Amino acid sequence: xxYRELARAVPxxxxxxxxxxxxxxxxxxxxxxxxxxxxxxxxxxxxxATAAQSIATAAGGIGLGALADRFGPxxxxxxxxxxxxxxxxxxxxASGGERxxxxxxxxAMGLTQPAVGPMARVHWARLLRARGRVDLVSTALxxxxxxxxxxxxxxxxxxxxxxAAIGPVAPLSAVALLSxxxxxxxxxxxxxxxxxxxxxxAARPRYGPLVAMALAAAALGxxxxxxxxxVTSYAAERAEPGGAGLLYALLAVGSSVAGIAYAxxxxxxxxxxxxxxxALGLLLGTTVLAAGSAWLPLAIxxxxxxxxxxxxxxxxxxxxxxxxxxxxxxxxxxSAGGPIGxxxxxxxxxRVADAGGSAAALAVAPVAAGAALLVxxxxxxxxxxxxRTGGIPMPPTRRAG
Numbered sequence: 416x417x418y419r420e421l422a423r424a425v426p427x428x429x430x431x432x433x434x435x436x437x438x439x440x441x442x443x444x445x446x447x448x449x450x451x452x453x454x455x456x457x458x459x460x461x462x463x464a465t466a467a468q469s470i471a472t473a474a475g476g477i478g479l480g481a482l483a484d485r486f487g488p489x490x491x492x493x494x495x496x497x498x499x500x501x502x503x504x505x506x507x508x509a510s511g512g513e514r515x516x517x518x519x520x521x522x523a524m525g526l527t528q529p530a531v532g533p534m535a536r537v538h539w540a541r542l543l544r545a546r547g548r549v550d551l552v553s554t555a556l557x558x559x560x561x562x563x564x565x566x567x568x569x570x571x572x573x574x575x576x577x578x579a580a581i582g583p584v585a586p587l588s589a590v591a592l593l594s595x596x597x598x599x600x601x602x603x604x605x606x607x608x609x610x611x612x613x614x615x616x617a618a619r620p621r622y623g624p625l626v627a628m629a630l631a632a633a634a635l636g637x638x639x640x641x642x643x644x645x646v647t648s649y650a651a652e653r654a655e656p657g658g659a660g661l662l663y664a665l666l667a668v669g670s671s672v673a674g675i676a677y678a679x680x681x682x683x684x685x686x687x688x689x690x691x692x693x694a695l696g697l698l699l700g701t702t703v704l705a706a707g708s709a710w711l712p713l714a715i716x717x718x719x720x721x722x723x724x725x726x727x728x729x730x731x732x733x734x735x736x737x738x739x740x741x742x743x744x745x746x747x748x749x750s751a752g753g754p755i756g757x758x759x760x761x762x763x764x765x766r767v768a769d770a771g772g773s774a775a776a777l778a779v780a781p782v783a784a785g786a787a788l789l790v791x792x793x794x795x796x797x798x799x800x801x802x803r804t805g806g807i808p809m810p811p812t813r814r815a816g
Contacts, residue, residue: 557674637759
């Protein structure tokens with residue numbers, strides 16, 4: 416394993432473009448929420464419209480993955496990135512009009528989300544397997560997870576600074592620029608560096624594993640949603656509403672550190688065992704978080720250490736379960752589960768926060784983590800049963816050399 420070897424596998428601009436191009440993903444929801452509240456003065460409307468956008472992102476991601484498996488990433492990536500830029504501009508324009516137009520534009524933004532992170536993972540999987548460097552796939556997934564975490568720290572901060580300096584239209588204007596100026600060339604670069612696609616091979620993902628991994632992602636999204644709601648309530652209880660973002664960022668700090676270290680795990684540890692161990696760690700970490708209101712910043716950081724290993728192992732397992740058939744669809748399904756789980760948990764945690772405060776909202780997180788562990792146990796059982804007894808089929812892990 417070597418990050419240096421990974422960097423040598425592609426020209427440096429690919430890494431830089433991939434990092435910049437994914438910033439729009441974390442800017443979009445907070446930018447939409449800010450813009451629509453400024454336009455209507457209604458938290459309820461802004462929240463509902465943003466939730467609809469998140470659901471559209473999940474549905475659109477699966478559709479884009481299926482299209483990428485069928486037609487290749489170049490056409491799909493270019494179309495999504497350019498259309499997303501247009502839709503962002505349309506939402507800015509619609510904010511001066513009627514509410515139905517705002518909702519329609521918000522949903523259109525979600526449906527056309529380029530999903531740079533998942534598509535980059537598809538690229539790494541295809542490229543490294545084609546070069547016989549399966550040993551670097553885990554390293555690549557570790558890098559992508561850390562890049563995602565950087566995006567989720569930097570993106571909201573950029574949105575806040577732009578709003579303060581220019582106004583509520585600025586974040587989504589930045590999304591349009593990022594989609595056109597970074598995600599679009601990234602799609603072109605992906606097409607040049609990815610191994611040639613073989614159109615004779617039909618994209619037929621295994622739907623059992625696909626559903627399992629989507630549920631795994633939804634459980635993690637529910638952890639995110641409950642923590643977001645919990646820290647918002649915690650900050651409000653202390654009359655420090657601006658502190659919610661800083662507290663939530665600590666989750667990404669712990670996750671980034673663990674994500675970098677994950678690549679050094681011994682290759683002999685199976686994907687399923689890594690995933691199950693990460694799911695157990697997620698449950699333990701969120702339990703510490705739920706019980707640590709007196710030391711919440713430290714508890715959030717500790718809980719964050721379990722996030723990246725869970726994400727990386729889930730993506731790695733999903734990629735292997737796809738067996739090379741419908742890889743983009745499968746990885747998009749993993750990504751799509753997150754927003755759905757987040758939206759559900761935000762609704763549940765918001766209700767319990769109204770009744771019991773931040774501690775009650777944070778208690779939703781270990782419940783979601785427990786669901787994640789149940790999925791992991793199911794995957795382990797499926798592996799042990801094997802395809803002859805109806806379990807989840809597990810393609811053999813190929814080694815380099």
